[in-house]
Amino acid sequence: MTVKTMTLTEAGLNQAGVEALSAQRQEPTWFLDLRRRAWRFFEEIVWPTGEEEEWRRTRLTGLNINDFRLPEATGPVRSDRGDLPAYLREEMDSIESAGALVTENGAVRYHQLSSELEAKGVLFTDLDTAIRQHPELIQRYFMTDNVAVDADKFTALHAALVTGGAVLYVPRNVQIELPLYGITAVGGGLADFAHTLIIAEENSQVTYIDEMVSDGEGAAFHSGAVEIFAKAGAVVRYLHSQDWNTSTWHFSTQQAQMRRDAQINWMTSSWGSRLSKINLEMQLLEPGGHGELLGFYFPSGRQHLDHHTMQNHMAEHCTSDLLFKGALRGRSRSVYSGSIKVWPNAQKTDAYQKNENLVLDKRARADSIPGLEIEADDVRCTHGATVSKIEPEYLFYLMARGLSQYQAEQMIVTGFFEEVLNRVPVEGVRRKLEQSIARKIIG
Amino acid sequence: MTSELVIQDLHVSVSDGEKEVLKGVNLTIRQGEVHALMGPNGSGKSTLSYAIMGHPHYTVTGGDILLDGESILELEPNERARRGLFLAFQYPVAVPGVSMANFLRTAVSNVRGYTDQPAPSNGGGKSGVVGSNLMPMRDFRKELLDKMDEFNVDRSFAKRYLNEGFSGGEKKRAEILQMAMLQPKIAIMDETDSGLDIDALRVVSDGVNKLAGPGLGILLITHYQRILNYVQPDYVHVFYNGRVVISGGAELAHQLESQGYQWVKDEFGEAELVAV
Numbered sequence: 001m002t003v004k005t006m007t008l009t010e011a012g013l014n015q016a017g018v019e020a021l022s023a024q025r026q027e028p029t030w031f032l033d034l035r036r037r038a039w040r041f042f043e044e045i046v047w048p049t050g051e052e053e054e055w056r057r058t059r060l061t062g063l064n065i066n067d068f069r070l071p072e073a074t075g076p077v078r079s080d081r082g083d084l085p086a087y088l089r090e091e092m093d094s095i096e097s098a099g100a101l102v103t104e105n106g107a108v109r110y111h112q113l114s115s116e117l118e119a120k121g122v123l124f125t126d127l128d129t130a131i132r133q134h135p136e137l138i139q140r141y142f143m144t145d146n147v148a149v150d151a152d153k154f155t156a157l158h159a160a161l162v163t164g165g166a167v168l169y170v171p172r173n174v175q176i177e178l179p180l181y182g183i184t185a186v187g188g189g190l191a192d193f194a195h196t197l198i199i200a201e202e203n204s205q206v207t208y209i210d211e212m213v214s215d216g217e218g219a220a221f222h223s224g225a226v227e228i229f230a231k232a233g234a235v236v237r238y239l240h241s242q243d244w245n246t247s248t249w250h251f252s253t254q255q256a257q258m259r260r261d262a263q264i265n266w267m268t269s270s271w272g273s274r275l276s277k278i279n280l281e282m283q284l285l286e287p288g289g290h291g292e293l294l295g296f297y298f299p300s301g302r303q304h305l306d307h308h309t310m311q312n313h314m315a316e317h318c319t320s321d322l323l324f325k326g327a328l329r330g331r332s333r334s335v336y337s338g339s340i341k342v343w344p345n346a347q348k349t350d351a352y353q354k355n356e357n358l359v360l361d362k363r364a365r366a367d368s369i370p371g372l373e374i375e376a377d378d379v380r381c382t383h384g385a386t387v388s389k390i391e392p393e394y395l396f397y398l399m400a401r402g403l404s405q406y407q408a409e410q411m412i413v414t415g416f417f418e419e420v421l422n423r424v425p426v427e428g429v430r431r432k433l434e435q436s437i438a439r440k441i442i443g
Numbered sequence: 444m445t446s447e448l449v450i451q452d453l454h455v456s457v458s459d460g461e462k463e464v465l466k467g468v469n470l471t472i473r474q475g476e477v478h479a480l481m482g483p484n485g486s487g488k489s490t491l492s493y494a495i496m497g498h499p500h501y502t503v504t505g506g507d508i509l510l511d512g513e514s515i516l517e518l519e520p521n522e523r524a525r526r527g528l529f530l531a532f533q534y535p536v537a538v539p540g541v542s543m544a545n546f547l548r549t550a551v552s553n554v555r556g557y558t559d560q561p562a563p564s565n566g567g568g569k570s571g572v573v574g575s576n577l578m579p580m581r582d583f584r585k586e587l588l589d590k591m592d593e594f595n596v597d598r599s600f601a602k603r604y605l606n607e608g609f610s611g612g613e614k615k616r617a618e619i620l621q622m623a624m625l626q627p628k629i630a631i632m633d634e635t636d637s638g639l640d641i642d643a644l645r646v647v648s649d650g651v652n653k654l655a656g657p658g659l660g661i662l663l664i665t666h667y668q669r670i671l672n673y674v675q676p677d678y679v680h681v682f683y684n685g686r687v688v689i690s691g692g693a694e695l696a697h698q699l700e701s702q703g704y705q706w707v708k709d710e711f712g713e714a715e716l717v718a719v
Contacts (some may be wrong), residue, residue: 398546405519
């Protein structure tokens, strides 16, 4: 068949691309079937018109997915960090980790996992390798009952063209001290479909840092998904940083499923992209779960960042605590919409949701739409949202003590984020967040 | 050279209105002098302190403010601070997430000129970049902790967020501490005694007395006479209806304490009407 000999670049983001991708990777039929099914969903689901509630504030004007091509995803895997491009090496050196996986333009460039963790049965690899070596694991967990293939148009596209990303499996009772670290780098003109799959078995503990960076200033397209399974008593810390250049389109669907007494500390930060549309959902499926969801965003220029969160309480005696903070510069725009849903049987739920926005320039705009949907009667749910400007009296006070306006603003903005920064569980990540904030304050 | 702050026929309006609050203030404060400015509520005392420090809410419509012979009207508040002015606020604001030590290190580094120098390659700032050079952490820390002990400020305050959750007395102490660290030439202390119980009042006035000396001129703005039981002013000025109406020595304060402000209102309220 001609389709199979077509290069990915020739094929593009279409049915031929789906076939070519699967052929190039010599994937098993069951995975190709999943791709084909996803592609059908992608074709069936209508392109957002702007009338839908979730697309009312985020328009896709200027996006044509045919402007982007699939990466050929070939090239050598490095085992020595020194062989990585400087920008990736610097990223990697900033955080001490027990294992790392660097994917550049759809291909694994660097992979390392401590032999101690390997011996304990920890699996940390890219998706292609996992499909080949651990098909039962992927068949069981990959886009089955967590993130749905047909969740929305971009998730379907993701499933059809998925490449790269990481699979992290932590066996029962294995507790990993140092974080594992994944970096996804994408160059201009390319489409990226990285997938993160984390399975933390009973009473295991793991921290995963998931970073996205651009290779250069060219526009790219990312449609990703993150699936987290926290089994009974597991503790998962998932720290996500989206730091694309400001020309890149970013779509992401992320979902965590939590079993009895599981704990998730989830942090997401959005600095880059031209436009982001991010859906985050935690599902508390069994009693005793605790989920924390922290968010940072800081658009500038003409960036548009849209976050939607869902704290989905499906079982009793669970707690969830959400704090999202954003600052805005230039003519940028942010949308935060959040929902706490409490099902009828989820008594004794304790859920909290707070979104605060600091608008630094006149032409920037932040929308905040908190929401509650409560069907149980013995619950405690609180939410709050604020949109404010820099308090002139703060500025005067600090300047009266000798701080320049820039120093004073920087201190006020950093202070604004301090409440979230203090709760970030990894020191190295916190330092990077502080640097990102300082960089964005300049504009 | 002895520094002096000269306020000449100062007229000030609120920026968003026509209302004139200061109506020709004349006052000279030199290093080494303690001046008390007393007046009833609403007479414009706080406006005077804000105008001296350059609050954007107030507009100078006439007259001048000179520091060592140079007008400071065009200077931003931070530039005024760097020339040696300090304002202790009546109501210090709480700035969320900004730790006192972090903020004060930057403030001190600016006022003492560290930030004018390129950062040394082994320092905390970015090597060679002007503005990122701060006072060395060890030196700053030592000086801050010494001053905290000297002014009875609990050491835990260094890590706490600026004025957040501080009691009224703690805020005032923190203001005195900042003043001690910034070492101004002229300090304006706006109602530093308001809302304080006697113990806190004593701590604040002890602080003022420790700082007072040949290198510091103080303008103590107050509604009550009671802080003057602890601080001895060299000069007392009575402020009424937007200007200084009478100046004298410490005895003037005692007259106000025993007779209240009514006689001032009788005498100068009348005069104002006549003048108009």
